[in-house]
Amino acid sequence: MITEYKKVDTSKKRKVEMKATDELKREHQGIELMLAILQAVSTRLKQGQPVAQDHLSGIMEFLTVFVDKCHHGKEEDFLFPALEAAGVPREGGPIGVMLKEHEQGRVLVSRLKDALAALQSGDVSNDARVQVIVDEYVALLSQHIVKENTVLFPMADGKLDANSDMQLVKAFERLEKERIGVGKHEEFHALLHRLRNKYVD
DSSP states (O other): OOOOOOOOOOHHHHHHTOOHHHHHHHHHHHHHHHHHHHHHHHHHHHTTOOOOHHHHHHHHHIIIIIIIIIIIHHIIIIIHHHHHHTTOOSTTSHHHHHHHHHHHHHHHHHHHHHHHHHHHTTOTTHHHHHHHHHHHHHHHHHHHHHHIIIIIHHHHHHHSOHHHHHHHHHHHHHHIIIIIOTTHHHHHHHHHHHHHHHHTO
16 A cells, blocks of 8 residues: 655654654655556556656656655765664675665666666667566665665664764755755655656556
8 A cells, every 4th residue: 555655844843753764764655656656657658658758757856866865865874874883784784785775776777767768769669678677676675665664774763862863863854955955855745646646546
């Protein structure tokens, strides 16, 4: 079942109740919704049905900016170093696995971008290639999210004290403003809503 993604941004509630991992889990909900949209779009393409260029562009921007630059950036630049400082080793543990999977995701998104460009230029043989890449990417991200939600984030909640967690939340806020810009998160939420209504509901 797809959970509707909604970013809660009430500062008082954030300071009192929200952990850094709660924010990452909510972002996972949005990513899972986009994965469902991506699969539906790739099926349409394989069947020869048209998909609006702005929809494809929006999906690719979500994968490169929201998933990688924003979400994975929060983990790689702030959460993972905080866990290492708390004694969790990078190699031979969940951090190393997550980093490897982030890189695998980047490679797949790059391949998907190339395949979509070829398809749009008239190379219809790429419709099947698009679906293969999408299937691989969806499988990778889906199991990656399960690992983080069930192993890494509970570990973080147990290892990080309240002050460290508060510093992470503040760092996440700064990253969003500096790397994707004020209001962009809400734009992505609106994009998810539009594409869900078109391709999933």
